[in-house]
Amino acid sequence: QQQLVESGGGLVQPGGSLKLSCAASGFTLDYYRITWFRQAPGKEREGVSCINHRGSNTQYVDSVKGRFTVSRDNDKNEAYLEMNNLQPEDTAIYYCGARFSGSEYCPLRGATIDYWGQGTQVNVSS
DSSP: OOEEEEEOOEEEOTTOOEEEEEEEESSOGGGEEEEEEEEOTTSOOEEEEEEOTTSOOEEEOGGGTTTEEEEEETTTTEEEEEEOSOOGGGOEEEEEEEEEOOSSOOOSSSOOOSEEBOOEEEEEOO
8 A cells, every 4th residue: 555654743942943754655756756735724735845756856935945955765765854943833734745757847836646644743832
């Protein structure tokens, strides 16, 4: 069974850091781009960051540029989202999504997703 499992969420104070992981099982991530999404209470889900299948193209929503870093390790069949200088407005459930694609294309809006993770909660509060 193909699935993605996120981990690494938690409670952190403003200015703190977390590193989320997205582990794939039942399929290999080699030809999948990974998009990280988040959904805060009462808000629509938004694409936060994307990394293409080779890791050669990364994209970030403006609100996280300079603070978040997306990466992947295809040998481990995992992707990551390192989040620094977290702020209360970053509080949300974070999801990873995988899309079969061997191109450089890495959209944050309107992204088609083949597999979704179950989400991991990130709370930023003092």
